[in-house]
Amino acid sequence: MYQVPNYTQAVSMKLSEVLADIGVDDRIVLKRRRSVLLREAVKNVNDQLWNMNIYTSYYFGSRSEGTTTMGLRSDADHLFCLNAFSVIQDWSEWIPGVLNYLMIQDSSVSPGYCVLQMLRPDVPLPADGESDQYFFRDRTGKILLKHIILPGIFHLKHLFGGFLDRLQVHGPAGVNQGPPGYCDMDLVLALHCKTWPQQARRWQDQHSDAQWPSAEIKQYCSRTGCFVVPVGYRGSEHEQLEWRISTSLAERCLMFNLNITQIRCYVLMKMIIKSFLDPQFEHVISSYMCKTVLLHCIANSHFNIWRENNLLSCLSLCLYLLYNNIINENCPHFIIPENNLMRGKISPAVKPYILEIVNNIINSKGAAMLGIKYDDIGSRLQFKFFNLCRFQTSKYISGLLLYDTATNISISVPVKNKSPHEAVQILTNCISKILNVQCEGMVATACQLKLPWCCTTLGSVLASININQHNTVLSDALKLISLGLNTDVASSKLKLASILYCIQDIQKVDLVLSEIVRRYDLNYVEPFCACYEFERKSLRRGYFAICDIYNEDAQYYATASCVKFLPCEFYCVPTELRYEMVRSTQEERIYRTEIIDDWMDCAVVDSLPYLYFLQYKVNSHLGRNNEKQSALSKLLRTIIIEPDLGHRETALNILGKCMEQEGRVRDALQCYLMSLNLRRRNNAAKIHICALLSVMGNFRA
Structure with a gap:
């Protein structure tokens, strides 16, 4: 059996504990x-509810894999798969009435890449035409699609919703820059092919002594098909x-099948690159x-080495x-190994320096970890060796x-601009649609929540x-409202209260x-607003405690959405x-x-401000002066001390109306100012x- 040296085991365990403290453990990863x-x-x-079926969204990268930390601040990788295109690898897959493209992977195409031949929409035959901005006619008469066509679609921002308004297009992708407190989002347009690419079939079929990935995992991966992304091989x-x-999709499946030590290795590698190379x-x-x-490394090693007490050795192995890949300037793609991810990436001038840095880290026997500042890894590790505790971020x-x-x-x-x-x-x-959709897993959960x-x-x-x-409300309306009273702690109930107040x-x-x-x-319910993005200043400790216990169900107990009335709800306001x-x-x-x-x-x-406003109005009607003044005081206090109101200006406006009702005209004017x-x-x-x-x-007149 593999034996771990005592020193390596001690450092590995402390390092594993540190990573668990910053959220790299099984529970937070899930x-x-x-x-x-x-x-x-x-x-x-x-x-689908908005009839925006032009694309299907996918989220990839570290956030979806659970292989990031707060300190790494990983971008969100968002892939839009355009549904109007059908990429096929066999003529039998041709679909009438859609934009069919035949994927060609021959010796003239770079490994890991393909070209797309345009087909006719009425019959399964090659399309005919001439070269133009988006298409190229080759010497054999094939009409090939240029990948420049998809980045151009990014400029049709109305197709993708308002979050693309800060989009900056860089080649085949876009970067949507988030405001302070929000991550950036990398956006990629792609086309989907239902079948596994030919260049990857050797990986699927190859038999080896490796215990991972299993035949079942490979079989599942092959059923996910592939995407084609609008970028060519540089220099081709x-x-x-x-x-x-x-x-x-296949890589996401592979990452979902890693154990926690393997995930920690990946997180540490990213931290090392960012700390010492970048x-x-x-x-x-x-x-x-x-x-x-x-x-x-996982595919070519025994599963028994990937344990918490061997984390340092596993990291050194990676x-x-x-280091060897850098020497050879060859990092073969895991599924399509002919595709060299390092080709042209490392110049001869910087190669010796990069090798020296990586070699020093390997030979440091874990000491290099003390130099990682991301998530305070270095200082946290020192604290662990002195048996001192640091704040856990889970x-x-x-x-x-x-x-x-x-x-x-x-x-x-989106019914804002519609008549009632x-x-x-x-x-x-x-x-x-929601009630009749046949779905399972996360889609079913999304429907239940929506x-x-x-x-x-x-x-x-x-x-x-x-x-x-x-001037009344019929039972059908009240029944529907009652079905949605528990969307969160307050917002839907406040809509009901508002409706009842209006009658x-x-x-x-x-x-x-x-x-x-x-x-x-007030100790754990957190206000939140989906109207626009703004920097949040603080969140309640009690809110974090609830969220740590539950998953998405925590919204029922710990969140209070802003209350939104559409123009078609005018008489409920x-x-x-x-x-x-x-x-x-x-x-x-x-x-x-x-x-x-x-x-x-x-x-x-x-x-919360709306709750106190309605309390003020109700107590005014009921002649409860003490309760009315208490509600007014709470409304004022909330506006002053609640750090994360999304619509503070509106709260000040309704406070001003209360002040007018009180006859405090100068105070009302101060509220409006x-x-x-x-918000000017x-x-x-x-x-x-x-x-x-x-x-x-x-009055003066």
């Missing part, structure tokens, strides 16, 4: 994977025509190369293979993961129609608000809040971004100020 896969499913369910004679073959030789050795090296990671999940789930169906009756039809169809939000919105639109026509059923409003107060524990729907003058609209700022045509308010100071344009405070000054002028 949480990360579940969160990203659910986000992927929610994105695709949303797109046919670079503009070549498409890179991507086996990302400062001088940035991007020469990529994370993808590190992943490829790891997979080769670094030694990386709860914090869980909280951030839930925030991402809750934000994506709460994104509404059109909105009812669209929402009814969406609910029918359904209550659709029910609440449909119920509210119906209630608005009822109030407008009959002046004050006693029932009081009961609903009392239930919200009972559930809204108290008069004081309706002004938010007309906040923008014609001149101010030019300063809005069409998709990102579409929430500005709605009445949107954070749950403070609101304008937060597209703010209903301007309307309130004009109205207030008019009243004051008439």
Whole structure:
């Protein structure tokens, strides 16, 4: 049996403990994977509900694999697979009525790449035509698709939603730069081929003594097919025509089948590259190369060595293979080994220095780990050797993961610009789609989470129609609203309270608000807003504790979404809040971004301020002066001390209306001015100020 030297074992165990402390353990890795896969499913369910079936979304990379840390700040890798294209490898796979392209992988094409021949849409025959901006006719008459066609689609940003408004296109991909507190997102357009690429079939069929990957894993990988990505092999004679073959789905499967020691090896390799190589030789050795090296090491070693107490030796094994790859300037792709990932990446001038750095790390016997500053690995390791404890990040990671999940789930169906009756039809169809879809796994979970939000919105639109026509709410609307009351702690219940308030059923409003107060524990319920991206300042400790216990279910106990009323819900909104729907003058609209700022045509308010506002109004009606003043004080206090309100300016506006009701005109004006100071344009405070000054002028006259 393999024996681990005592020194190596001691360092390995301490290093494993450090990595567990920063969230690289089985539980958090699974949480990360579940969160990203659910986000992927929610994105695709949303797109289907919106009839945006032009693409299917996939999330790849370290975030989806669970192979990142907070300190590494990995980008989110988002792949859009365009559904209108069908890439085939056999004529029998031809589909009528779609854009069919035959994948060609012959000796003239670089390993790991292919060219795409255009076929006719009516019959399975080659298409005919001439060369132009997007197509090339070769000497044999084949019409080949240039890969430049897909990056051009990035400029049609309306197809992909508002989050592409900060997109910067770089060659075949795009980078959507996140604001402070948000990660950048790498975006790639691709086409899907249902069958396994010919160049990868040797990997699938080869038999060896290796215990990993198993025949079952290989079989599953082959069923995922592949993508073709619009980038050619640099320096190739046919670079503009070549498409890179991507086996990302298969690689995600392989990564999901690694044990925690193997994952920790990969995380450490990335930290080493970023700490010791990137400062001088940035991007020469990529994370993808590190992943490829790891997979080769696992496939060519006995499974028994990949244990926590042998982490340092496993890391040295990977670094030694990386060292040899650099010497030979050859890092073979794991599935298509003829594709050399290092070709042309390392110049002769820097090669000796890179080799020296890697060699020194290997020979340091773990001492180099003390020089890693990412996630404070070096100092944490020193603390471990002195048996001192450092802060564990698992709860914090869980909280951030839930925030991402809750934000994506709460994104509404696009009926903002529809009439109430059109909105009812669209929402009814969406609910029918969700109920009738045959799905399992994460897609089923996404549908279960999405359904209550659709029910609440449909119920509210119906209630608005009822109030407008009959000044009451019919049972069908109330039943739908009741199906969505538990989307989170407060927002859907506040919609119900708002509806009841608009029909002046004050006693029932009081009961609903009392239930919200009972559930809204200020120690752990966290407000969140999906309207726009803003830098969050702090999150509650209690919130993190809840998130660490649950997965996506934590949103029911620990999150309070902002309350959004669409224009088609107009009659469910108290008069004081309706002004938010007309906040923008014609001149101010030019300063809005069409998709990102579409929430500005709605009445949107954070749950907690709205709770206290409704309490103030209800207690005013019931003549409970002490309770009314208490609610007003809580509203003011929340606006001042709550760090993460997404719509603080709106909260100030409704506080101003309360001050007007109290006869405190100067305080009301101060509230509106403070609101304008937060958001200079597209703010209903301007309307309130004009109205207030008019009243004051008439009073003086």
